[in-house]
Amino acid sequence: MDELIELGRVENMKEFCHRLDYLPQSLSQIRKGKRDITIELLSKVFFEFHGNPVFILLGYGPKIVEENTMPVIPKNDVDKARPIELQKLVDKLEELVQTKSELILELRAEIARLKAEIKSKAEESN
The missing domain is CATH 1.20.5 (Single alpha-helices involved in coiled-coils or other helix-helix interfaces)
Structure with a gap:
């Protein structure tokens, strides 16, 4: 999310959550480690913002990828x-x-x- 804000793709956490149809309070709990991220939310991040699932799961490649590109694992x-x-x-x-x-x-x-x-x-x- 922070990188999306830096890139200007979202203004803030509120817009990020709104575009994903996700509650800001729930995202805050995930960021604090009080709640696990769901597969559904990850999927929305992948499709809405081109989040890199390989980076999220394994730490390889950029956090955000251009459409139709995926790093090799x-x-x-x-x-x-x-x-x-x-x-x-x-x-x-x-x-x-x-x-x-x-x-x-x-x-x-x-x-x-x-x-x-x-x-x-x-x-x-x-």
Whole structure:
């Protein structure tokens, strides 16, 4: 975005967001690292401003490319990028599974406690 402002393709962040149909607050959170950028937003940047997906994903070539041009990616770097992205996905999934497992254990303990409480009250009333 900063390079687009420098090049005069947009006036400011507000115009950038408006042209992408994106909330400035959401972009601000992405820039602060509080939110991940979505594939949809990346796609809009690629098509609206000719953002270079290779630069965004691998750091090669210019940030912005002219229409119908794309830098060449060395094959070994493409192969390196895939495992890194897959590992990030695996890590997130493992974290999600761990969180869900902990929640299930908590719910089972709560169910056992409620069953014991019901049984105790039933015995008291008899």
